[in-house]
Amino acid sequence: xxxxLWQPFAEFAFMRRALFGGIALASSAAxxxxxxxxxxxxxxxxxxxxxxxxxxxxxxxxxxxxxxxLVLGGLTAGLGMALLAAWVSRRTGLRxxxxxxxxxxxxxxxxxxLLSLAEQKIDLLHLLFGSALAVDAHTLTxxxxxxxxxxxxxxxxxRALLLDTLDPLFLRSVSRLGPLVHGLFLSLVVLNLVxxxxxxxxxxxxGLMLLPAVAARFWSRHLPSLLLLAALLAAACVWLGLLxxxxxxxxxxxxxxxxxxxxxxxxxxxxxxxxxxxTPALPHPT
Amino acid sequence: xxxxxxxxxxxxxxxxxxxxxxELAAGSLTGIIGHNGCGKSSLLKVLAGLQPPLSGRLExxxxxxxxxxxxxxxxxxxxxxxxRLRELVASGLWRSQQPRATRQRQLExxxxxxxxxxxxxxxxxxxxxxxxQRALLARLELCDAELLLLxxxxxxxxxxxxxxxxxxxxxxxxxxxxxxxxxxxxxxxxTRLDNALLLSAHGCVYAxxxxxxxxxxxxxx
Numbered sequence: 470x471x472x473x474l475w476q477p478f479a480e481f482a483f484m485r486r487a488l489f490g491g492i493a494l495a496s497s498a499a500x501x502x503x504x505x506x507x508x509x510x511x512x513x514x515x516x517x518x519x520x521x522x523x524x525x526x527x528x529x530x531x532x533x534x535x536x537x538x539l540v541l542g543g544l545t546a547g548l549g550m551a552l553l554a555a556w557v558s559r560r561t562g563l564r565x566x567x568x569x570x571x572x573x574x575x576x577x578x579x580x581x582x583l584l585s586l587a588e589q590k591i592d593l594l595h596l597l598f599g600s601a602l603a604v605d606a607h608t609l610t611x612x613x614x615x616x617x618x619x620x621x622x623x624x625x626x627x628r629a630l631l632l633d634t635l636d637p638l639f640l641r642s643v644s645r646l647g648p649l650v651h652g653l654f655l656s657l658v659v660l661n662l663v664x665x666x667x668x669x670x671x672x673x674x675x676g677l678m679l680l681p682a683v684a685a686r687f688w689s690r691h692l693p694s695l696l697l698l699a700a701l702l703a704a705a706c707v708w709l710g711l712l713x714x715x716x717x718x719x720x721x722x723x724x725x726x727x728x729x730x731x732x733x734x735x736x737x738x739x740x741x742x743x744x745x746x747x748t749p750a751l752p753h754p755t
Numbered sequence: 756x757x758x759x760x761x762x763x764x765x766x767x768x769x770x771x772x773x774x775x776x777x778e779l780a781a782g783s784l785t786g787i788i789g790h791n792g793c794g795k796s797s798l799l800k801v802l803a804g805l806q807p808p809l810s811g812r813l814e815x816x817x818x819x820x821x822x823x824x825x826x827x828x829x830x831x832x833x834x835x836x837x838x839r840l841r842e843l844v845a846s847g848l849w850r851s852q853q854p855r856a857t858r859q860r861q862l863e864x865x866x867x868x869x870x871x872x873x874x875x876x877x878x879x880x881x882x883x884x885x886x887x888q889r890a891l892l893a894r895l896e897l898c899d900a901e902l903l904l905l906x907x908x909x910x911x912x913x914x915x916x917x918x919x920x921x922x923x924x925x926x927x928x929x930x931x932x933x934x935x936x937x938x939x940x941x942x943x944x945x946t947r948l949d950n951a952l953l954l955s956a957h958g959c960v961y962a963x964x965x966x967x968x969x970x971x972x973x974x975x976x
Contacts, residue, residue: 507833507836507837631838632846632849634836635833635836635838635843635846636832636846638805638825638827639825639827639846639894640849641805642803642804642805642823642824642825643824643849643850643898644849644850686837689837690837690878690880691837691838691839691878692837692838695837
């Protein structure tokens, strides 16, 4: 029985690569997702994922099927979209989610238009939903590097990011780090989404980033536990999702995200923090 | 401490008052009063350097750079944030260069001063408005600023809390810090402080509080 949980990974190198890359990505993307939700910026994941589309399409039109250039194109466009949205809302006071909602259809329409110019030479579905089982050695290295960099940077800016999220006005009065931290954080989000796009698919990575983060909210009221919980949950979903896709012969990206979705629904129902089926313990005034 | 000349502030292109020229000495305690929307909160933000003035000159002279601290109003504060009261208060030590043990002692002291030591491990979501206000005041205390800008600090505080607040305000003043308090509760302000700045669209008046009563635009609360 327990053999079945390891056997595919022991037997096939491609499964091992997908597992290591996926778990690394999960453990850096999910904590970023927790901060996205706390900043009320959950929509930015979607906006960036769609922003990646025109960038990749443009790179394909100009340079053909070269993976580093496709990633670079996606990175530039995704980052550009996220920073444009942040800049507009910082300068004009437009709510960040409104500014993202404005950018997201622009990117999607632009991307689809560009892809239609490329006359279907690039598979739209593959780009959006990826294939976890196509993680080659280069992709794995890139995923590990991005995950390590993200976790290190997140640890470095943790306190400032926390304060910028909770009380940006206060941070502004004691330090000039606010805009820098905001920009760094957005860059990390985009980097994680882009590096995941050709392994797990642009739209699937958003699920891996946000679903465990939302689910964790039902289990703890303490930020460090939330971050850890979201990362563990995301990693578990990657592992079980890959197994499910292996044994049931299903595409892996949707398997992973649907498992995360199941964890989310379970948390909504049974989580101790405002879960639907939990009645809070009666208070004991002391 | 504060010197402004022909200062105007407010939303872009729409100054809220005629130009204000004023000097406030270090160690002074000043009330700011006026109608809703007359620019009290915006003036505090301008003084704190968080919002640029529309015109005029402003000089805030502090010994250290960034020596001012602002207590904003509570609206817009995310009460659902997964953080404990202790961590919120501790963020006031952001700029502190003290060793860890000193900071820890200062934190415990501030919690005790505002009588919230027992709530230190509570998540923000479980605090009442008044408890949160005490936490924000404790954080302000830890900022160790020379210029303290309080925007309606009495909001949500009970009678005990208000007494405590004014004790601390007078203690800060005694330490030589400059304090500005935006307040609505005019009737009892007169017993708490001497001078006030009355803001209105028709003109700003800085005078002892008992003289302000004769001003035509005084009827604000």
